[in-house]
Amino acid sequence: MRLAGRVAVVTGGASGIGREGALALAREGARVVVGDVDRGAGADTVGAIVAAGGVGTFVAADAGDRQQAKALIDAAVTTYGGLDILYNNAGIAPVGQDGFTPEIAEDDWERVIRVNLTSVYLCCKYAIPKMAGRPGAAIVNTASSMALLPLGMMDAYAASKGGVALLTRSMAAGCGALGIRVNAICPGYVDTPMNGLIFGSEMLREAFARESAMGLQPPDEIAALVVFLVSDEAASLTGSVIACDRGWVAFKRPAMLAPGGG
Secondary structure (H helix, E strand, O other), X not given: OXXXXXXXXXXXXXXXXXXXXXXXXXXXXXXXXXXXXXXXXXXXXXXXXXXXXXXXXXXXXXXXXXXXXXXXXXXXXXXXOOOOEEEEOOOOOOOOOOOOHHHOOHHHHHHHHHHHHHHHHHHHHHHHHHHOOOOOOEXXXXXXXXXXXXXXXXXXXXHHHHHHHHHHHXXXXXXXXXXXXEEEEEEOOEOOHHHHHHHXXXXXXXXXXXXXXXXXXXXXXXXXXXXXXXXXXXXXXXXXXXXXXXXXXXXXXXXXXXXXXX
């Protein structure tokens, strides 16, 4: 197992990409602390880890809250004796509350930024000192294909995920001196409960699938990439912002840039 003996924290681990990531890290031998605001679903993720023979603990935590983010990181160190992996996955794309900047309520803007971007800052703030000098220490932050090619009308989400991408690159230098690698992933339309709210219907779901070169992606594909990025196999990767969107950006960009394409 590639991650035997390592300790991982996964934010937003109750469902979707975070749940699959937590399960995949545990399968590779990591002891996983799952953080989420959803107590029931978070406990279910840990139950699935344990049922598969892994080791995991659930901590109810809003990663965008300073005290709760610190408590989440401290719980990993207290429970398992250290911290090697931080997977900052918690995020929201609130349907009906995002849009064109003049139309976004200030409270909705602040919530999206807090959950998607501030949570990354806070967890890194408290995790990095605990991870410094530990062999194989690695951070993965979830950005989005919208950080690479925003299409408009999701201004808060695009700003938050663009911030995650640039924060990742900025942190890489300082973390490198501490022996910690930092990378970001940019998924496209992943088939998750959160995106299910956006799809709305099977017809709309199929329309979203056609927007990618290879269709909607299952969350286990993202989990496999996360495992790779925190493993020793990715020792040369830090400061990278990786498109893992089944070709959504590549497929969409020609249409966006073609004459008359907008």
